[in-house]
Amino acid sequence: MLRSRGLFRGLAARAGVLAVATLALAACAETQFAAHTAKRVTGSADLPARGVYKVGKPYQIDGTWYYPKEEYDYREDGVASWYGADFHGKPTANGEVYDMNDLTAAHRTLPLPSVVRVTNLDNGRSLILRVNDRGPFAKNRIIDVSRRGAQLLGYEAKGTTRVRVEILPEESVALRDAMLGKGRGEGAVVTVSAPAAPAAAAPAVVVATPAPPPVMVQTAPPAPAPVVAATRPQAAVVGGAYVQAGAFSTMENARHLEFQLQDYGPTVIMPVQSGAATLYRVRIGPLADAGEAQRMLDRVRGAGYSDAVVVAD
The missing domain is CATH 3.30.70.1070 (Sporulation related repeat)
Structure with missing residues (x-):
């Protein structure tokens, strides 16, 4: 991850937070197939992370240049990986705190934060994640999801899988505007969370309107x-x-x-x-x-x- 290289140190700015939404995922006990999202407004005391909105300047990793930008028609198929305990509790590229049990992801160029739908092309499972970090930078992989995200998408044990990543433009723009509209001294965080993993295999997931x-x-x-x-x-x-x-x-x-x-x-x-x-x-x-x-x-x-x-x- 980029933060391990020190390129994003100093970006973990802490500030007062006005939270705009929390997307909560729950698996259906009857079929262990369906999932949903729920939105709620919460005070800053409920959110441990403090993040800022950023796009970032072009940067180079291992000889490859990356060009972050606001790309609200982004859609790409490729290989996804996941990251967990080695980064748990450490700052993300936009100043939040990485929690491997949250539904978040790292992307090389999308705005931070933004909201994406990730679909596992090998099993059809789909999940909404908040991009709040930079990466991955190995073997042309296009996204690195949290451990919990990999569990729900069904590839934690496998390590990688083929995915389709699509930005959700309305949600991402609304998040951007809410964060920038609070001024330089304030920020906003959208948190995606999920219940503890069941003993059985992770449910197939389709996520849409909260x-x-x-x-x-x-x-x-x-x-x-x-x-x-x-x-x-x-x-x-x-x-x-x-x-x-x-x-x-x-x-x-x-x-x-x-x-x-x-x-x-x-x-x-x-x-x-x-x-x-x-x-x-x-x-x-x-x-x-x-x-x-x-x-x-x-x-x-x-x-x-x-x-x-x-x-x-």
């Missing part, structure tokens, strides 16, 4: 009429068994999964109230009997949706 965390139960409660994508025929839901592949706090993510499952049969999106939030459950069915449900489950899991389950209404 929403309150859903409360999930093992047996699905009665639901309103299903919502079906406009390009798909609507299945008659009269009870019976379903294969549920995911549950989401936003319709956008539910439709994304519904599109991925379109070759498996009639797919429905069933909304259900969970406290103050609406949860959108993506299901294949209804299926004729338990045998058909088991065959569909085996097929879906065999295609990589290992956390799919059979449910009945």
